[in-house]
Amino acid sequence: MIISLIAAATQNRVIGKNGGLPWHLPNDMRYFKQTTLHHHVIMGRKTYSEVAVNKPLPQRTNIVITRSANTRFAGCLTANTLAEALQIAQNNGETEAFVIGGEQIYRLALPFAHRIYLTQIHTTLDGDAFFPEFSAEEWQLVSSQTHEPDEKHTYAYTFTLWQRKNEPQKLQQLSE
Ligand SMILES: NC(=O)c1ccc[n+]([C@@H]2O[C@H](COP(=O)([O-])OP(=O)(O)OC[C@H]3O[C@@H](n4cnc5c(N)ncnc54)[C@H](OP(=O)(O)O)[C@@H]3O)[C@@H](O)[C@H]2O)c1
Numbered sequence: 001m002i003i004s005l006i007a008a009a010t011q012n013r014v015i016g017k018n019g020g021l022p023w024h025l026p027n028d029m030r031y032f033k034q035t036t037l038h039h040h041v042i043m044g045r046k047t048y049s050e051v052a053v054n055k056p057l058p059q060r061t062n063i064v065i066t067r068s069a070n071t072r073f074a075g076c077l078t079a080n081t082l083a084e085a086l087q088i089a090q091n092n093g094e095t096e097a098f099v100i101g102g103e104q105i106y107r108l109a110l111p112f113a114h115r116i117y118l119t120q121i122h123t124t125l126d127g128d129a130f131f132p133e134f135s136a137e138e139w140q141l142v143s144s145q146t147h148e149p150d151e152k153h154t155y156a157y158t159f160t161l162w163q164r165k166n167e168p169q170k171l172q173q174l175s176e
Helices: 026-036 045-051 082-091 103-112
Strands: 002-010 014-016 040-044 061-065 077-079 096-099 115-121 139-147 157-164
Touching: 002 026, 002 103, 014 103, 026 115, 026 157, 040 045, 040 082, 040 103, 045 061, 061 082, 077 082, 082 096, 082 103, 096 103
Parallel strands: 002 096, 002 115, 040 061, 040 096, 061 077
Antiparallel strands: 002 014, 115 157, 139 157
16 A cells, blocks of 8 residues: 655645645645545544644545544544554555545554655745655656646645655554
8 A cells, every 4th residue: 555645835845834735826726635535534623623624635545544433524534553453544544545634644554655746836935834854865756737826726736646666664563
């Protein structure tokens, strides 16, 4: 199973502010939906409650990661660790599981990821949540598509896809 991170970030790596996204880029929302549709999406509890506003993303298997043992989220599966979330996806026969944020969960998942779908937003903004740094020595840019600003998009943005050059760390708990 391929483990992918998908995110949008500014040039100063901001991914969020006050629990939300500090931009409105409808084409990126469309790209996110197309890319993740029919797959397992794995998110932190804060992203589920603040960004998804407590609603599961339709036509995807939603897995929320929380440390809380007994909390359940309507329409979602719950995991207490990243390994448990990935194991659920793998047991369901998933081919590519998407980690969809936020910062805490991206940081947790990055060492185990094969791919990063990163929308690079051509601006710097204030924020309080950041995408983790990753090194060009470990990651190769395999595709890049830039869109200029227009009446619906205040900033230019580039859809980038990064592939890890070598095998990522393995999560020990994950059985084949
Ligand atoms: N631009 C983008 O692409 C994008 C995408 C998604 C989110 N975001 C932004 O990211 C921000 C939210 O990120 P965040 O880092 O604050 O929160 P988060 O990663 O969405 O969720 C954090 C929560 O995940 C659970 N968690 C974290 N580590 C865990 C572990 N090791 N084991 C079990 N559970 C764990 C905890 O839930 P409990 O407290 O319930 O235990 C924790 O409070 C928001 O601003 C949002 O807008 C941006």
